[in-house]
Amino acid sequence: MNNVIEAILSRRSIRKYKLDAITEGDLQQIIEAAKYAPSGMNAQSWHFSVIQNREKIEALEAVVYEALKGSEDPYLKKMGELAEFHYFYGAPVLVIISNAANSISLSPVSDAALAAGNMMLAAQALDLGSCWIHILTRLRDEPGVKAALRALGVPKGYVVCSALTLGYPDGPLPKAAERREGTVNIVE
Amino acid sequence: MNNVIEAILSRRSIRKYKLDAITEGDLQQIIEAAKYAPSGMNAQSWHFSVIQNREKIEALEAVVYEALKGSEDPYLKKMGELAEFHYFYGAPVLVIISNAANSISLSPVSDAALAAGNMMLAAQALDLGSCWIHILTRLRDEPGVKAALRALGVPKGYVVCSALTLGYPDGPLPKAAERREGTVNIVE
Numbered sequence: 001m002n003n004v005i006e007a008i009l010s011r012r013s014i015r016k017y018k019l020d021a022i023t024e025g026d027l028q029q030i031i032e033a034a035k036y037a038p039s040g041m042n043a044q045s046w047h048f049s050v051i052q053n054r055e056k057i058e059a060l061e062a063v064v065y066e067a068l069k070g071s072e073d074p075y076l077k078k079m080g081e082l083a084e085f086h087y088f089y090g091a092p093v094l095v096i097i098s099n100a101a102n103s104i105s106l107s108p109v110s111d112a113a114l115a116a117g118n119m120m121l122a123a124q125a126l127d128l129g130s131c132w133i134h135i136l137t138r139l140r141d142e143p144g145v146k147a148a149l150r151a152l153g154v155p156k157g158y159v160v161c162s163a164l165t166l167g168y169p170d171g172p173l174p175k176a177a178e179r180r181e182g183t184v185n186i187v188e
Numbered sequence: 189m190n191n192v193i194e195a196i197l198s199r200r201s202i203r204k205y206k207l208d209a210i211t212e213g214d215l216q217q218i219i220e221a222a223k224y225a226p227s228g229m230n231a232q233s234w235h236f237s238v239i240q241n242r243e244k245i246e247a248l249e250a251v252v253y254e255a256l257k258g259s260e261d262p263y264l265k266k267m268g269e270l271a272e273f274h275y276f277y278g279a280p281v282l283v284i285i286s287n288a289a290n291s292i293s294l295s296p297v298s299d300a301a302l303a304a305g306n307m308m309l310a311a312q313a314l315d316l317g318s319c320w321i322h323i324l325t326r327l328r329d330e331p332g333v334k335a336a337l338r339a340l341g342v343p344k345g346y347v348v349c350s351a352l353t354l355g356y357p358d359g360p361l362p363k364a365a366e367r368r369e370g371t372v373n374i375v376e
Contacts (some may be wrong), residue, residue, distance in 0.1 A: 003191040004313030008221045008306050035367045037305065037322050045367040065248065106322050110301035110350060114320075116307040118196050125192030132226050132302075134294050151211045153373035162298060179343045180232040181221045185341035187239045 014129025202317025
């Protein structure tokens, strides 16, 4: 099978990581892959905050928990009670993708997603694992989370659109979830 | 270089296509790649409408022009005056990606973008070209466009989130646009 398609089909969401840091060379390739995603109007108005410090990632996780516990949204509040859940899965690297609020792109959220997708596939190609993370997008406007994100490098005037963890998978890759049937129509 | 990363870096937006149809085998691989994108909550609540009929693609283009000309948005109205512009670039295949309005995913737009991204990379890996298309997302609520999209298979209750063209590039690949500097911060 074509290597690229093989990487696409074999990528899994990895939720358990080894403690090992990822190499500088691998990280640079993954970042380069992100920058080569297409963007609406070729805006490239994204920003990548790459957190390579496990203590800082855990500190962000603690801020996330505080925001969840204090949330007025019952769904989020309930998530705040899952004290044993690690939103960033103990990964050695967390990447936060934001996009300029005043981007000329009409599709800033999709642009960030495509950059995240390139990173996840590049990681797979380098025998690294990744997991797409939604909690920061959901909580980005909570004051504590907002301040923490800013402190980690999300620029002023940028909106967090996507995030992902990176690291070496600890254990075998999980099986792919079954694919939904009936999601395609062909017009000839 | 790793083949996957090479594909990511060498993918270009292709805006000129040969007349040749793409093979059934290639199309199936590209669709399979789309289905293996990650999705929020593993919702897989997307739908892919694959238009392989050039006349029907041109007919949709005509509907797009009508909607642009009749738009109250001055920017869109101005686009409607570009009578020589082909929004789907004469491609033999147009894929419209929609997502369920009532998806359990918190990120239906990003999910559709990741599926589109997988398709664009799979196309690149198969020596096909692709271009990400935004005009349908922009015009999806215009009555004429909405009806045309439904007629092409976009299910009721689904929202068009992304689209792309596919086909064999006519001519050499364009050079990559320069990448923006200063888009990364590393926290150690």
